[in-house]
Amino acid sequence: MIERYHLPALMASTAVHVAACVDSELARAQMTARRVGAALACSSHRDLPGNVDAAIVAVPNEDHADVAAELLRAGVHVLVEKPMAVDVVECDRMMAAASSTGTVLAVGHDFRHFPIATFARHLFAAGALGPVRAVDVRQTAGTRWPACSPRALMPAAGGGVLLSFGIHLLDLMSWWFGDLHPVRYSDDAAGGVEADCSCDCVLSNGAPVHLELSRRRTLRDTFVVRCERGTIELGLYEPAIVHLTLPSGGCRLAGFVPDAAFTRAPMQTVFRRQLSDFIDAIHEQRKPLVGATEGRRAVELVQACYRLRRSLRQPWDFPEAYGVPATASRSHAG
Template identity: 30%
Template structure:
């Protein structure tokens, strides 16, 4: 580290890097937490635009970023390149912060785990939702039994696809960019983080040789039935609805600051606006508002930087394995989604 400040490099200058990592890196630089030293993308124009106005160097290859002695490499490249780039970084004794999905399958995840152990370098997973105060509050409420025994969870996420992709290759079968691997990784990670390992899982999608536009996952955690629907062409309000014997929680995913909580003996639910709790003279009081999504993204990256010295609460590689295994199981048990409008359409 130069002057005690961790040196950070980034691979992949696509949409997630432009929209989220670029401002997060800038904030951490301004706070004196990191030195952003290098970036790589095979699209030369993209990487040059990404580093424009910054001190970081645009590199012509992934290997070239290591010429700038990074302490941490952010792998924000397409999922198909995650294993290759994570393994190369670890082989060079450099820690990694990898965007989700961390790996396309459990074999790749196990190879990353073995490499991290062999080279004694950490791999942190970009599971941004674990850093959202509302998601953490839901975990705390469930852990405290605030809703009583859970009976059901209904999840809908998605809507007409509007992510700023650069090429139709994004939709190539096996790219790791389908709705299951994309939004589904977040859903499954939160469910396992909140509730543990599911007892049952079923999966269906509407793929007919390519990448699906819709998928549905059914899980069971003890007596709690969970239904997840993810769509790229159907608009509905995005919502997590958790119901228990005593009450309910309703949460809009990616809302870092608020959720709705109600109890069945009440006529109305109460809106909860999350704030940090502070103490003054030993008396608890509300502090500043909790982190919104963008500040949570900054926090996530900061936690990975702190993880270089064994501090912080970054999501470790070992914590990101379960959703990878569940996605692999979904592929194994996959059924074709019923599409009534196609019935009888073929001669």
């Protein structure tokens, strides 16, 4: 994450200078510091206060709160990768640290910086299609983000595909539609972390929302939002699409959101915009696009889903795993 997206964004910015690189392996921090011209390379974030004004925290999920809170208490502004933390208690600790020093705490929900996400925000806020009647989201969450360690696959990470990827989608839908209320959730965690999950929520107006995520299967990778005056299908990236169908079903428009910079370099553009928003929030003493309140809300939604957890039934599972007698299952199948 740092190597592929955050560092290129930092190096392209005229508003910041990379002053320090931190890695638990000092040799790796030193190598990166030489490459980007940073004066300081260290193995602990505790060496940063006094040497930097702001920091990007991209450590394992379970370390977000400790690292970010210490930096915030020391007066260092923080952009922390999503999820903000593994639970709302840790989020609250981070928020208290930022409040105590007046520092900016931004959360890396970079999906909000995708052109189609911004377009959707304005579209739904304007009410152009009328009230939302139903939402269906199917998203592959495969190998686009290669891991450097197995820690993201361990229970200490706080969760699997819902926490690491689905949290982006929950944040987007909260941004677009307002409050979400989870009512059903199932996954294949089985004591570990989930690779597949299914979640049902309702919006404040009672409209149903269905979300399906998978690390193992290829899904549609779009949002389908049925509204009173039409249905719109949105793909943020791969595919980046906008399809509008009128209620009669006889007229369908297909297009995209023009954005030259995003077309040339999609992910690099998204991370540059996220960094610019963070830096501007510091200079202008304002909230970033995704601040602590929004980051906490997304974590709270994930926790609410996990509290509803039931086993996701797989075709190869024995019926007894779900409390269904084998004879009853065979009778039903017949």
